[in-house]
Amino acid sequence: MRYAFYIGCTVPVKALKYEVSTRNLAKGLGIELVDIPEFGCCGYPVKSMDMFAALLMSARNLALAEEKGMDIIGICIGCMATLSEAKKYLEDDNLRNTINQKLRELGIREYTGKVNIKHLARFLYEDYGLSSIKEKIIKPLESLKFGVHYGCHYMKPGHAYDYFDNPSKPVTLDILTDITGAKTIDYQNKNQCCGLTIMGTAKDLSFRLASEKLVCLSGIDIDAMLLACPSCCIAYENNQRLVGEKTGKKFNLPVLYFTQVIGLAIGLDEKDLGFEFNRVRADRIIEKLGPY
Amino acid sequence: MQNGFFDFEKEGLKYCYYCGKCSSGCEVNRLESSFQPHRILYLLNIGMTDSVIGGDDIWKCTTCFTCSERCPQGVKVTEIIWFARTMAVKSGHLPELIMHQKETLLRTGRLHHISHIDNNKRGKVKLPQLTDASSLISEIFKMTKGDE
Numbered sequence A: 001m002r003y004a005f006y007i008g009c010t011v012p013v014k015a016l017k018y019e020v021s022t023r024n025l026a027k028g029l030g031i032e033l034v035d036i037p038e039f040g041c042c043g044y045p046v047k048s049m050d051m052f053a054a055l056l057m058s059a060r061n062l063a064l065a066e067e068k069g070m071d072i073i074g075i076c077i078g079c080m081a082t083l084s085e086a087k088k089y090l091e092d093d094n095l096r097n098t099i100n101q102k103l104r105e106l107g108i109r110e111y112t113g114k115v116n117i118k119h120l121a122r123f124l125y126e127d128y129g130l131s132s133i134k135e136k137i138i139k140p141l142e143s144l145k146f147g148v149h150y151g152c153h154y155m156k157p158g159h160a161y162d163y164f165d166n167p168s169k170p171v172t173l174d175i176l177t178d179i180t181g182a183k184t185i186d187y188q189n190k191n192q193c194c195g196l197t198i199m200g201t202a203k204d205l206s207f208r209l210a211s212e213k214l215v216c217l218s219g220i221d222i223d224a225m226l227l228a229c230p231s232c233c234i235a236y237e238n239n240q241r242l243v244g245e246k247t248g249k250k251f252n253l254p255v256l257y258f259t260q261v262i263g264l265a266i267g268l269d270e271k272d273l274g275f276e277f278n279r280v281r282a283d284r285i286i287e288k289l290g291p292y
Numbered sequence B: 001m002q003n004g005f006f007d008f009e010k011e012g013l014k015y016c017y018y019c020g021k022c023s024s025g026c027e028v029n030r031l032e033s034s035f036q037p038h039r040i041l042y043l044l045n046i047g048m049t050d051s052v053i054g055g056d057d058i059w060k061c062t063t064c065f066t067c068s069e070r071c072p073q074g075v076k077v078t079e080i081i082w083f084a085r086t087m088a089v090k091s092g093h094l095p096e097l098i099m100h101q102k103e104t105l106l107r108t109g110r111l112h113h114i115s116h117i118d119n120n121k122r123g124k125v126k127l128p129q130l131t132d133a134s135s136l137i138s139e140i141f142k143m144t145k146g147d148e
């Protein structure tokens, strides 16, 4: 199982615990993630500047993966939505031909439409298989309870993702977490957006969106919020204190990536899962699990 | 615009019948009632494009796609707002953050520049070293005239 690892711009700078835990989880599960240094930005930020340039940037990444004969696995939902949407746009022959002409000018052969793109969580759910994960679980997390945050781009736009999960009531990340033995809970504003994408253009709205979910989850008996995107994590964890200050609240809610949680369940050490980078200390969770 | 590959029509603008289902499911609308995606579509449909691309509303959208999923007419609301942003940027209405992001993207090929400090931190936990991808995006912007 060899896949082109699409790391994106945000993970390697702002989400080291996600990157470390992803690489070690993949190793532990026997999934080979190949680094492609030529990969560039997915195009998401450029969509607000020049949609055609953004599509060209997405297409370039798809063409590079195709050239290497590998499907793409990524861990940022923004990147995955952008690349998946580009794949759908490029099913149009006319548009693909025009883009390919431009790609040749950039020294890249062409994109023919062969590459599949999946978020690691979706890949685990659909391809690796829940039963195969279950076989590797040696430390069930029965004492832990999580509130899952999907993030809008995890399953939307639905058409770009072939509706692998329900766009308004997603379940796959909960099911993936349940496999570890941990419990997941439903909560009132589960589908609410983290607001990070408008941090720079509508700050107040952005903080209020993040704050509402933190308020809701802080009032429920859970050990941590669980998520699958570096941007959501910035909104809820890196900015947790700031969000509290701006909205007159005080939070102390640990935030974990699904890779850290599954990693614990297959017996990986917390050091190999980037726990040292957790801004809101998650020691209580490790203590609760007890010595291995 | 842009070889005609992206435009409001292709994303279904004219099929909007202003039922407001997009707005009633929008979280930004819930927090700020004057923000209404169906109003943006209405203004675009009656040709008031300038007031849309000159205003702040398009920059309040989180691009969450909830509206696009809810629309009974299959209008790609989020994409339309995105395209309005593209038009805004091209006509010089660009918020400070976008200007800053554009500058970083053109200079480094990434949304976040990789510094020595970043690479040191990465090295300590045995992650591969990374470099900026300088000229790529400026080349792409030149091709699509996005650098104008």
Ligand code: SF4
Pocket (backbone or CB within 6 Å): B015, B016, B017, B018, B019, B020, B021, B022, B023, B037, B038, B041, B070, B071, B072, B073, B074, B075, B077
């Ligand atoms: S939901 Fe669709 S048809 Fe209804 S107002 Fe919004 S865009 Fe128009």
Ligand code: SF4
Pocket (backbone or CB within 6 Å): B022, B025, B026, B027, B028, B029, B037, B060, B061, B062, B063, B064, B065, B066, B067, B068, B077, B078
């Ligand atoms: S994509 Fe924008 S307009 Fe549509 S529901 Fe989300 S925030 Fe509202």
